[in-house]
Amino acid sequence: MVRNTDFRKLGFIGDYLPRKCGIATFTADLFGAVAAQYPSIDCCVVPVNDIAEGYDYPREVQFEFEQQDLDSYRRAADFLNFSNIDVVSLQHEYGIFGGQAGRHILALLRDVRMPVVTTLHTVLKEPSHDQRRVLRELAELSSRLVVMSQRGREFLLNVYGVPATKIDVIAHGIPDMPFVDPNASKEQFGVEGKHVILTFGLLSPNKGIEYALQALPEIIREFPKVVYIVLGATHPNLVREQGETYRLSLERMASDLGVRKNVIFYNRFVERHELIEFIAAADIYLTPYLEPAQITSGTLAYAFGCGKPVVSTPYWHAEELLADSRGALVPFRDSGAVAQQICSLLRDEPRRHAMGRQAYTLGREMIWSHVAHLYMNSFQQARRVRFDRPVKPLAIQTLDERPWELPKWRLEHLLRMTDSCGLLQHAKYTLPNFAEGYCTDDNARGLQFVMALEEMGLDTLEMQRATTRYAAFLDAAFEPQQRRFRNFLTFDRRWVHEDILGSDDCFGRAMCALGACIGRSKQRSLQCWAMEVFHRALPAAVEINSPRAWASTLMGIDQYLRRFEGDRGVTQVRAVLVERLVDLHTRASSESWPWFEETLSYDNAALSHALIISGRASGDDAVRELGLRSLKWLVGIQRAPRGHFRPIGSDGFYKRGGPRADFDQQPIEAWATVSACVEAYRTTEESSWLNEARLAFEWFLGRNDLGVELYDASTGGCHDGLHADRVNENQGAESTLAFLLSLAELQQLESSLAAFRRAAEAAADLQPT
Structure with missing residues (x-):
């Protein structure tokens, strides 16, 4: 194991504390562990921000870049190059970087001159087309890849074709804490004399807390002094989109089940020293996640490595870590099985203690000081590989070497053409032409565009208002009896009478925009509205005669099926329209x-x-x-x-x-x-x-x-x-x-x-x- 190194400087890229995110915690822990084990190395952090104002970072943060600002990724690469960083440690998860499937990070990786070791926090067994392409290119641009489980390694080999020689398996790090009797730590939380079940991590619907709550009545019948602690703030993204609706629904469920006295919600993102105290007080750690496709769970690693008996659903990381009776696995969405396993462990204290001791013993290989040395091995290997490749002596680029650049976003004219009714169709020079009024064609295109902005994370408050106006225009344009869309509206808000059915092309463009709302938007109310109008209009798609309307409708159907792939009715309409286009080509x-x-x-x-x-x-x-x-x-x-x-x-x-x-x-x-x-x-x-x-x-x-x-x-x-x-x-x-x-x-x-x-x-x- 490498302990002496000639490294001078390491750079860490990812989310970073005080941002409330599991990867932010991981990056901070890895940074701290490497800095502590290798004090001669200058370590710096380059975090990605998801909010415009950024965060109040500690002094090790030397440069920041913005999630949705592509140019800032290139500026970050320039900073790393000119700072003479020897190796970059990148924390990767699709959702923390901008662009389709998080592809903005590739801009940074293509421009840096030093080797990159990428830790993959998500490795999907069935990625989308874009996710597969991004990860493959990420693998090509990285000198080494780190995964935290053998299953992650298998996916890289078999799904993405990554060479085995490029992959390191390093377990998720954990704090080094003594194996303690839970009863010694319960008093500070006011739960002394009670059995404590703990779940922690950022709260979101995929965590399966509902099934843990539903298991409680059966557990309480046998162990009335049980308390279930749900520790962690609601995920910030969920708060931005829905507020605390999900947490409140869980609290209502606890009331309906009659278990309010046995449930504690700690709505806080706790510091590591606080988290260790909560873990110490737990008799059982419960992780009732809803889906198998989770290759890494930091909360599971923490609880297991700290010697807690674990009851978990069999998502990938849990299935591997808890094999051979190192924990208890229960089926997904099965509150009865959760209750049965927890009661069994609470009845059998020797088994519970032995399970925790076995986990603690294995967890000694997961403590951060040991993990830091494993990462340093990976950094050294990455550097040796890079030495074998020629590197350009200068960090600057000639005009010929620079990537082709797209214009900056300027939305002033689009907003100038948009009023409280919708998007005006014509202009005199740059002045909106009120005399020509509005049309559904343009409002549909406008709605399609703002859906693209939302998908890229660029939907400002002004553009969100425009989204509402374009959607409302399409809604008013829809004629439910005819299942068609009127097209032309005068400036004084009167539909042109002769245009009651609109045009076939207008129909197709409206269907394309509705499909974009359904397939791309994260706004549930917008999706629901678009779904309703889309399905009411869809039967007319096979009645229209314009090939371009068929094509536009097929584009809308493609967007729709992004989210609802199994909809047979929509799939059948797609087949009819495709056949018509093919037949048209055959004849002409x-x-x-x-x-x-x-x-x-x-x-x-x-x-x-x-x-x-x-x-x-x-x-x-x-x-x-x-x-x-x-x-x-x-x-x-x-x-x-x-x-x-x-x-x-x-x-x-x-x-x-x-x-x-x-x-x-x-x-x-x-x-x-x-x-x-x-x-x-x-x-x-x-x-x-x-x-x-x-x-x-x-x-x-x-x-x-x-x-x-x-x-x-x-x-x-x-x-x-x-x-x-x-x-x-x-x-x-x-x-x-x-x-x-x-x-x-x-x-x-x-x-x-x-x-x-x-x-x-x-x-x-x-x-x-």
């Missing part, structure tokens, strides 16, 4: 024109996009490949001789065998292409699709036929189109949202944009010499 296409229609008109890429995502989600390879093939042909048609993006113009479109209209070019075409190519990349992971998405997006930024920018960085709006001789100066809702939705697609796809750097290089190779 030829070898030289492999398209769905005789004419390339508007929103073209949406047709391919719908088949790509539907084929991927349903496992229909033929459908997915048809979407990819048709999109590949389309992007070729939309490529100008000089290599930039040139969409089909709306001034005549492009009929097979006829002349092609190159103008007027519309922003919606660039967005549709960006979106479809992003999905093509997610499906195939072929970098050529990133290049196509990049080219389409750069159309907004001036890489187009006229060389002028359509995105106005001074206002946050987007011009309405590109004419043959000029840009349309008006900045309407459709155009602005086309740009913002494109930006959101790219932000969600690749946080560090290293993939876009490769796409930029590929694009440069395509330029004529």
Whole structure:
């Protein structure tokens, strides 16, 4: 075991105290243990903040970065590079970093020059597509990976293909405390003479406290002096979303069960020395979690290592740690089994004592001082591996080496176009055009965009107000008897009578937005509303005739099935619409024109996009490949001789065998292409699709036929189109949202944009010499 080291400086990245989070506690404990065992090493902490104001950190914190601010990840990498850190210890859990599946952290890892040892606090057996990609890339960028159980190691090997030589198994650390009689510690809590059952950790619905409470009446019948202590504050994220509703529901349940006198809720995030005192007073530790998919539990490690008999449901960490009768396992959601096991242990004091003694003995290998040395071994191995690889001598990057950067978010114009009724559809220059009123099309796009912002953690109070207005507009637009959406509303709040059924395309866009609410939003009330309208409108989806409406509806269905995969009715509608698109392509296409229609008109890429995502989600390879093939042909048609993006113009479109209209070019075409190519990349992971998405997006930024920018960085709006001789100066809702939705697609796809750097290089190779 390494005790002498030539390290000068270690950096620790993760949540950090005083943030109320289990990983924050772990990072602080690991930092403290390594600093204590290796006092010659300068250790610093670089925490990630989940709130704008940050936290009152201790002095070892030398730099902070923001969860949702991608640039701050790169600044953190610069800080680590210029600070001459020898090794970084990263604590990883998907939810603590920004971006889709926490991918923002990859930006930092790609830019640091020192080896990284990543501790994985979550390893999923059945990850989503994005979670799998993030962890695989995280593994590639890390010199070593640490997991806390053998099962975690097996998942890395078999699910993610990580080499065995790169994995270290190091148990969750625990404090070093003596094995004591619980009765000696009970007096300070006023529970002397009672049997104490303890559960601790941040309170949330997945902890299964309900089943522990339901077990109490049976336990109390035999052991009336039992007290159940639930120690820990409600999880901060739950408090932000729901307040203390969940804790209050548990307290009401205790009252209804008649066990209020036997239950103590300590609604506090306790310091480690306080926690040790609570553990010391416990006769039994209970962990009734509801799901098996938990690879690590710090609370279980603490209780077990401190010599407490444990009753637990068989989630992965408990199943491994408590094997061979080192604890008692009970089925999930079975309060009767919980009561039976606890009563059995309370009856049998010798068994209870022996179980605790065995746990305590094994726990000596888990104390933090020992764990610190195991981590130092891992750090040394990581450093040896890095020595074998060439490292650039400078931390700074040339322009050629820097990743392609996206514009900053500017939402002023979108908010300028939004009033108390909804989103106005047209503008005169940058002024909202009241005379043209509102339309459902744009409010649906607006709702789709704010759902993307919410998913990225960027939904400010102003955008939350906009969410309510866009959703309310769609709700008012829905005509329940016809199951359709009106489209046009005048500024004086009157629906255009002739438009009572709206258009097919309006229907599709509304369904796409509703699906986004259902699949992406964390707001339960918004989900419930969207579910109601979605299901009432869905039967009309098979009655409409527009292929683009079919495509938009399929996109909404794809979002819906993110959350409700088993809904057979929705799956059947998807199958009908997919079949129609496939049949359309079969009848219209030829070898030289492999398209769905005789004419390339508007929103073209949406047709391919719908088949790509539907084929991927349903496992229909033929459908997915048809979407990819048709999109590949389309992007070729939309490529100008000089290599930039040139969409089909709306001034005549492009009929097979006829002349092609190159103008007027519309922003919606660039967005549709960006979106479809992003999905093509997610499906195939072929970098050529990133290049196509990049080219389409750069159309907004001036890489187009006229060389002028359509995105106005001074206002946050987007011009309405590109004419043959000029840009349309008006900045309407459709155009602005086309740009913002494109930006959101790219932000969600690749946080560090290293993939876009490769796409930029590929694009440069395509330029004529």
